[in-house]
Amino acid sequence: MGYRYEIRLGGSGGQGIILMGIVLAEAIGIHEGKSVAQTQSYGPEARGGSSKSEVVISDEEIDYPKAMKPDLLLAMNQKSCDDFYPDLKPDGMLIVDSTFVRQSPTSKAFQIPFTRIAREKLKREMVANIVALGALTQLTPLVSPKAMEAAVLGRVPKGTETLNRDALKAGIRAAKRAMKEWKEVKTDDLDAVSVGG
Amino acid sequence: MGYRYEIRLGGSGGQGIILMGIVLAEAIGIHEGKSVAQTQSYGPEARGGSSKSEVVISDEEIDYPKAMKPDLLLAMNQKSCDDFYPDLKPDGMLIVDSTFVRQSPTSKAFQIPFTRIAREKLKREMVANIVALGALTQLTPLVSPKAMEAAVLGRVPKGTETLNRDALKAGIRAAKRAMKEWKEVKTDDLDAVSVGG
Numbered sequence: 001m002g003y004r005y006e007i008r009l010g011g012s013g014g015q016g017i018i019l020m021g022i023v024l025a026e027a028i029g030i031h032e033g034k035s036v037a038q039t040q041s042y043g044p045e046a047r048g049g050s051s052k053s054e055v056v057i058s059d060e061e062i063d064y065p066k067a068m069k070p071d072l073l074l075a076m077n078q079k080s081c082d083d084f085y086p087d088l089k090p091d092g093m094l095i096v097d098s099t100f101v102r103q104s105p106t107s108k109a110f111q112i113p114f115t116r117i118a119r120e121k122l123k124r125e126m127v128a129n130i131v132a133l134g135a136l137t138q139l140t141p142l143v144s145p146k147a148m149e150a151a152v153l154g155r156v157p158k159g160t161e162t163l164n165r166d167a168l169k170a171g172i173r174a175a176k177r178a179m180k181e182w183k184e185v186k187t188d189d190l191d192a193v194s195v196g197g
Numbered sequence: 198m199g200y201r202y203e204i205r206l207g208g209s210g211g212q213g214i215i216l217m218g219i220v221l222a223e224a225i226g227i228h229e230g231k232s233v234a235q236t237q238s239y240g241p242e243a244r245g246g247s248s249k250s251e252v253v254i255s256d257e258e259i260d261y262p263k264a265m266k267p268d269l270l271l272a273m274n275q276k277s278c279d280d281f282y283p284d285l286k287p288d289g290m291l292i293v294d295s296t297f298v299r300q301s302p303t304s305k306a307f308q309i310p311f312t313r314i315a316r317e318k319l320k321r322e323m324v325a326n327i328v329a330l331g332a333l334t335q336l337t338p339l340v341s342p343k344a345m346e347a348a349v350l351g352r353v354p355k356g357t358e359t360l361n362r363d364a365l366k367a368g369i370r371a372a373k374r375a376m377k378e379w380k381e382v383k384t385d386d387l388d389a390v391s392v393g394g
């Protein structure tokens with residue numbers, strides 16, 4: 001079996017979770033030369049307003065496109081964090097929007113207030129998903145900032161390019177800060193201390 | 198095993214195939230009370246500019262979300278028609294955009310010029326995908342016009358609601374005409390005659 005990396009994105013309806021999945025898949029799949037499958041599921045469980053989007057990356061053709069044990073979980077609200085954290089691989093990466101995720105199930109999560117950043121720095125709460133994509137670009141080696149920017153600009157409405165580029169940059173900056181804090185905590189070996197909360 | 202219905206949408210990059218898949222999945226999954234999975238795959242084969250989007254509908258939880266033998270193939274260009282027709286179930290439904298699909302592999306296809314309708318009647322070629330969704334709404338019992346309209350309006354940019362509603366209606370009308378022609382041909386038992394070409 002070849003290389004396989006699974007990402008799950010979760011949040012509430014209206015947070016732009018599905019667009020995130022598509023942009024992420026396009027950034028990785030089209031620009032970076034890997035095989036990528038992107039899936040969303042709708043069903044009885046989705047009717048509560050939850051939204052879930054998955055991206056699977058491989059160096060081979062992807063036969064099974066659903067995430068079984070995600071390597072990376074991005075949770076944009078508390079419910080998706082609670083629902084999906086148990087599926088995460090033991091050494092998997094958890095990124096949460098700390099605007100809405102008040103209780104992180106692990107102190108090792110990257111806790112970044114994507115929605116607050118979008119609201120206060122970009123003056124448009126709706127770009128919180130693009131801020132999160134910026135952070136994801138910084139926190140994983142899966143996709144370059146250049147490929148992500150191209151993918152974002154290929155999917156957002158005309159006239160919003162500058163706003164979305166700024167959102168991406170704000171997310172990258174916030175993730176750099178979170179990484180710095182995370183490393184400092186790790187160095188101090190204070191595992192029980194919550195990071196960036 | 199329960200009920201399972203598979204749809205594949207294919208076309209070239211820029212024809213809005215992925216948006217079609219998402220809108221279709223949302224129309225069926227959220228508004229009609231079934232389980233729906235929606236997938237796109239990117240890989241070496243996608244880099245030629247082809248775009249493929251799949252929707253799988255079931256009355257049970259969907260474990261395998263990819264289409265194996267589609268019940269319905271919508272081909273927006275010749276290449277996707279040629280590539281995907283061999284996978285279609287023997288009694289499956291083929292719908293093609295006859296603006297670009299000049300050679301249909303079967304006379305039983307619904308051949309409707311979605312892009313020409315978008316260009317000439319709506320004056321915006323980019324809504325060809327919404328015209329096609331209108332036709333699909335008419336040609337299959339999977340989704341009601343009302344649910345489809347709600348799903349379309351939930352995904353298109355603000356300010357384009359009227360255009361997209363008109364595109365949907367134009368697609369429904371075109372499909373009604375195609376069904377009428379198809380029935381007439383069937384009645385005449387002229388299987389060898391191409392329909393609506």
